[in-house]
Each structure stands twice: as C-alpha cells, then as structure tokens.
Amino acid sequence: MLVLIRLFPKGELSQLWDTIEIEKRYLYWEGVVPLYAIQQEGKEYVSIVMDVKTLDSVQNVFLTYFATMTSVRQTKTIPIMSPLYFPLLEGHAKELTRFQVYLIVSPDRYDNVYSEVISLEYPKDVMLTYISHSFGDDDIILSLLAETEEAAMDFLNNKIAKIEGVLAHDTSKVLKSIYLQSPEECEKHRDRFLYTVPAGQKGTLKNPDAYESYRRERTPMTVIVRLYAKQSLDKLWKDIEKNLQDAATKDLIPLYASQQDGKDFITVIFEAMNFEVLKDVLTENLSTLVDIRKTRTVPMLEPTYFLLPKEHPKNLERYLISLKLEPRKAQAVYTNIRNYNYPQNVFLTYLTLALGDDDALLSILAEDAKAVQAFAQNAFDPMDGVINYQISTQLKTKRLAPKEVWRRHHKKYVSSFDKQHEEDFDDDFDWTDDFEEYAALTGAFVHEFE
Numbered sequence: 133m134l135v136l137i138r139l140f141p142k143g144e145l146s147q148l149w150d151t152i153e154i155e156k157r158y159l160y161w162e163g164v165v166p167l168y169a170i171q172q173e174g175k176e177y178v179s180i181v182m183d184v185k186t187l188d189s190v191q192n193v194f195l196t197y198f199a200t201m202t203s204v205r206q207t208k209t210i211p212i213m214s215p216l217y218f219p220l221l222e223g224h225a226k227e228l229t230r231f232q233v234y235l236i237v238s239p240d241r242y243d244n245v246y247s248e249v250i251s252l253e254y255p256k257d258v259m260l261t262y263i264s265h266s267f268g269d270d271d272i273i274l275s276l277l278a279e280t281e282e283a284a285m286d287f288l289n290n291k292i293a294k295i296e297g298v299l300a301h302d303t304s305k306v307l308k309s310i311y312l313q314s315p316e317e318c319e320k321h322r323d324r325f326l327y328t329v330p331a332g333q334k335g336t337l338k339n340p341d342a343y344e345s346y347r348r349e350r351t352p353m354t355v356i357v358r359l360y361a362k363q364s365l366d367k368l369w370k371d372i373e374k375n376l377q378d379a380a381t382k383d384l385i386p387l388y389a390s391q392q393d394g395k396d397f398i399t400v401i402f403e404a405m406n407f408e409v410l411k412d413v414l415t416e417n418l419s420t421l422v423d424i425r426k427t428r429t430v431p432m433l434e435p436t437y438f439l440l441p442k443e444h445p446k447n448l449e450r451y452l453i454s455l456k457l458e459p460r461k462a463q464a465v466y467t468n469i470r471n472y473n474y475p476q477n478v479f480l481t482y483l484t485l486a487l488g489d490d491d492a493l494l495s496i497l498a499e500d501a502k503a504v505q506a507f508a509q510n511a512f513d514p515m516d517g518v519i520n521y522q523i524s525t526q527l528k529t530k531r532l533a534p535k536e537v538w539r540r541h542h543k544k545y546v547s548s549f550d551k552q553h554e555e556d557f558d559d560d561f562d563w564t565d566d567f568e569e570y571a572a573l574t575g576a577f578v579h580e581f582e
Contacts, residue, residue, distance in 0.1 A: 133184060133351045133407050134212035136266065136273075138177040142203035145171060148178050149308060156312050164189050166312040167321055172232055172304040180312070181212070183321065187353055187431050190487065204459050209487035210268030211429055213411035214246070217262050217322050218331045220277070224259065228277040230306040231284050233292070234270035239424045241297025242415040246272055248295050253332050257283045260331035265411050267357075267429035268488075270302070281305065347408045354387075354545075355404055356430040356486070357414070358397040361423045365391065368398055368423040369528075376400065377532050379417040383409040386532040387541060392452060393525045397428075400532070403541055430488030434466065437546045438480050440497070445477060448497040450526045451504045453512075457491040461517025468515060469494060470547075478507045501525070 141148040152159075152169050159166045163185035170179050184190055190209055237245045242265065249263060249272070262275035274292075278284035285303065293301055311318050324342045329335035337343050361368040372389045379386055383405035390399050400418075404410045414427055457465050466485055469492070474480060482495035498504040504523060512518045531538060 133187075133349065134215060134264075135182050135184060135187075135190060136210040136212055136268070137180045137182060137190070138208040138210070139180065139204050140177045140206040140208075142205040145176065145178065148204070152178065152180075152312075153310060156310065159312050161189070165317075167318055168309060168311050168313075170232070170306050170310075171308040173307050174304050177208075186351060187487065188433050190433075207459050208268070208489075209431065210266055211407045211410075211431060212273075213265040213267070213407045215262070215264040215325045216250070216327055217325050218260055218327045219329065220259055220261070221256065221330050224277075225257070225279050228259075228279060229281065229284070230261075230309070231276045231278060231281075231303055232306060233274040233276060233288065234266075234302045235272040235274065235292070235298055236300040236426070237271040238297040238299060239414075239418065239427055242271060245295050245297045249274065249292060250331050252291055254330070255283070255287065258287045263331075265415070267411075267414055267427055269428075271426075347406075349406050351406045353404055353406070354432045354435050354484075355402050355410060356432060356488070357400045357402060357410075357418070358428045358430070359400060359418065359424050360397045360426045360428075362425040363423055365396070365398060369530075371423060372398060372400065372532075373530055376417070379413050380533070381409070384413055385537060385541070386413075387538060388529055388531045388533070390529045391527045393527050395524070428488075430486050430490075432493075433485035433487065435482070435484040435545050436470070437482055437542055439546065440479050440481070444479065445499055447499070448479070449500060449504075450481075451496045451498060451501075452524050452526065453494050453496060453504075453508060453521055454490040454524075455492040455494075455512065455521045456519040458517045458519060459491075462491055465515060465517040466492060469511075472511055475503070475507060477503045 139148060149169075149171055156166075165183040167181045167183060169181075172179070182190070187209075235245065246263065246265060249260065252260075254260060257279040259277045260274060261277055262273070264273050265271065266273045276284055276287075278287070288301060288303055292298060313321075323339055324346060326338040327335050328338050359368060359372070369389070369391060376386050376389070385403045387401045387403060390401075392399070402410060402413070410429070414429070418424060418427060455465070462485060466483070469480070469483055472480075477499040479497040480494060481497055483492070484494075485492050496504055496507070498507065501523075508521060508523055512521050533541070
C-alpha cells in the first residue's frame with residue numbers, strides 16, 4: 133500500500149532534508165520502501181512517499197528509525213488511494229517547475245472530480261503528472277509541471293477550481309525532490325500506475341494486471357473514518373443507522389458508529405482488506421449519505437481490547453482519551469499505558485496508536501468524570517513522551533456489524549494476557565442480545581474513537 137508521510141522537524145527544515153540526503157541509502161527495510169521525498173515552498177514539513185506491507189511497520193520501523201536520527205516534533209501519515217502517473221507531452225519545454233496541489237472536494241463528487249481532472253484539456257505549458265485520492269487532510273492530490281508559476285496558477289484557477297465539487301485548493305511550488313531508491317526501482321514503481329498517454333488524452337493503464345494486483349493486495353487494517361455533517365449530526369446519525377450496514381462486503385466491514393460530546397463529526401470504524409476497498413466505500417457509499425460535508429480517514433496501529441475483571445462497579449461511564457506524543461517515544465508510551473497500574477474505579481478497555489491528528493487513543497470506563505480526570509493527571513502528566521491529552525465523553529454508539537462478525541473482530545484484538553486468563557474476567561454480558569448494555573457494562577466494545 134502507498135502512504136504519504138509528513139515529517140515536521142523541531143529545528144530547521146534544511147537540517148531534516150540534509151539528514152534524508154545523507155541517510156537515503158539506508159532507508160530500506162523488509163516491507164518498508166521509501167520511494168521519494170519532496171520539500172515544498174511555504175510548508176513546514178518534508179513529505180516522503182512510501183510503499184509498505186503493513187501500517188504497523190510505518191510506526192515500528194520507519195518513524196521510530198527517523199525519530200532517533202533527527203529531531204522530529206510531529207509526523208502525519210496519509211493514505212494514498214488510486215494513484216496514477218502520466219507521461220509528459222513530446223517536445224515539452226526543458227525548464228519546468230513542479231507544483232503540488234491539494235484539493236478539498238465535496239464527498240458526493242470525489243470520483244467525478246478525479247475523472248474530470250484527468251480528462252481536462254491541458255495547455256502545452258501545463259502538464260498533469262500524478263493524481264491520487266487522499267482522505268487525510270485533503271481529498272485529491274495532484275502534481276503539475278508548468279513552464280511558469282503564472283501558467284500553473286491560471287490553469288488551476290480557471291479550469292480545475294471550476295470543476296463542480298472542487299471546494300478549495302492549496303498549491304505550492306516544489307523546491308527540492310530526491311529519489312530514495314535507485315532510479316530503476318522508482319521507475320518500476322511508477323510503471324505499476326502509469327497511464328499510456330498524457331493527461332487530457334484518451335488512454336488506459338499501461339500495466340492493468342499490475343494495477344489490479346495492487347488493488348487486491350491483502351493488507352488488513354482497522355480504520356477510523358470521521359464523517360462531518362453539513363447541518364445536523366442527528367440527521368447524519370439516522371442516515372448511518374439506516375444505510376451504512378449495506379456497505380459491508382467480504383473485504384470491508386463497517387463495525388460501529390459513535391458520537392462524542394462536543395465533536396462536529398460522527399465516527400465509523402471499519403475493518404478493511406486495504407485502502408482501495410475503503411476508497412470505494414468513501415466514494416460510492418458514504419458519499420450518498422445526505423448530510424456529509426467532508427470525510428477524514430485515520431489508520432489505527434496495534435489496536436488492543438481489554439476485558440473487565442469479574443469484580444467491578446456496575447455503574448460505569450465511558451470516556452475517550454486522545455494523546456499527542458513525541459514521535460520517538462510513541463512505542464514506549466503505548467507500552468507504559470498497557471502496563472499501567474490502574475486504580476480500582478478506572479478500567480482500560482481499548483488502546484491503539486493512530487496515524488492522524490492524535491497519536492494514541494484509549495477507551496476508559498470510570499465511575500465518573502472526576503475519577504477519569506484524576507487518573508489522567510496521575511498517569512499522563514508525568515509520563516515521558518506525552519505532550520498533551522484530551523478527555524471526552526461518549527454520547528451514543530451503534531453496532532453496524534452482525535453480532536458474530538463483531539465477535540470475530542473482537543477476538544482477533546483481545547489482549548494476549550486477557551486471552552490466557554479468561555477465567556479472571558467478567559463475561560456475564562458477553563454477546564447478549566442487548567449489545568449496548570453489554571458494551572456499557574463490560575467495556576468489551578470500543579465506543580469512542582475520533
């Protein structure tokens with residue numbers, strides 16, 4: 133699968149770029165292949181495009197390695213879906229400037245805008261070289277080559293920005309770029325996604341079998357999708373309850389939806405075979421929900437469920453704690469949270485690292501808000517690697533998967549210790565017909581992801 137990683141340095145961007153150039157020959161691991169890096173005008177990060185076998189390897193291998201080499205204050209990992217590269221026009225100018233363009237698109241027009249950008253009539257001084265879906269900070273990413281900045285901006289403002297469904301665009305000049313593999317290896321990567329003709333002309337994929345193989349790669353993942361309402365969260369919630377269960381296939385399962393106090397979105401958790409099947413749901417199913425104004429996707433790493441002990445208070449409330457972490461210490465914080473000595477009125481029910489605005493998310497059952505606040509202060513204020521945290525309460529949850537499907541998912545991610553000592557945990561409410569009561573009382577169901 134392809135991901136775009138943004139590295140935000142503590143110091144100067146030039147120092148981070150120098151580190152990448154010096155270390156590029158060593159940036160290769162089994163299942164983790166950095167392809168190229170770019171630095172853009174006006175951006176406070178360096179972007180690296182990678183081909184990875186699993187999302188866990190992004191955190192466990194690449195980000196951990198990079199954080200030990202240089203001072204990185206923040207990282208952001210963005211899913212790349214349906215990438216296409218285009219050859220250049222014959223006889224093009226030798227001196228060309230590259231621009232990266234990030235489009236914000238209305239959800240009901242995701243696929244339409246993608247197709248229309250490809251089929252636009254391009255002038256000789258502007259060429260589209262790359263396009264992909266991206267459901268991180270933006271919806272579609274473009275790469276343009278132009279003879280002048282004026283030509284690029286004129287085409288963007290008068291052609292691309294006027295496509296129905298394009299809400300906004302952010303454009304910046306590429307200042308530096310570098311291959312992180314040999315040119316031959318990067319060319320092999322490009323050939324997998326190469327179109328036969330320049331954008332704006334009728335063509336097809338150069339290697340359709342390779343592209344289909346990419347679309348069918350098995351890279352199982354659990355993903356958070358945030359759905360932002362145009363007007364009414366209540367209306368969106370009803371729409372999700374009514375329609376989203378029908379999106380389930382053998383390759384993608386909507387597990388549940390949840391809503392948090394004070395948030396302007398509803399969260400849906402999916403289990404997916406890869407990013408491409410998730411993209412199909414985002415562009416075909418979710419986009420038909422009547423009240424969505426945008427979507428954002430957050431991949432999860434090392435998700436783990438924890439069960440309650442047999443003896444526990446019955447009147448428990450559920451909370452979500454989201455944390456920002458120092459990149460080099462994220463794995464250590466994750467381990468410390470798992471091994472923490474929790475007070476008798478606070479119970480950890482779920483923990484995951486996340487590749488989004490938050491770095492870790494944990495689900496807590498507690499007697500009241502005072503108890504969870506005291507726990508967070510005692511646990512996270514002194515914990516090395518925690519930058520800050522936020523506590524929020526859960527308003528409601530709707531299971532979207534059938535009970536037996538949810539059971540299989542849950543068993544895959546239950547803590548290994550809990551599996552080995554099942555007799556010590558409370559299973560009185562395990563998989564009853566009253567699923568929400570079970571979820572509220574046992575903590576076996578994750579209610580509150582952002």
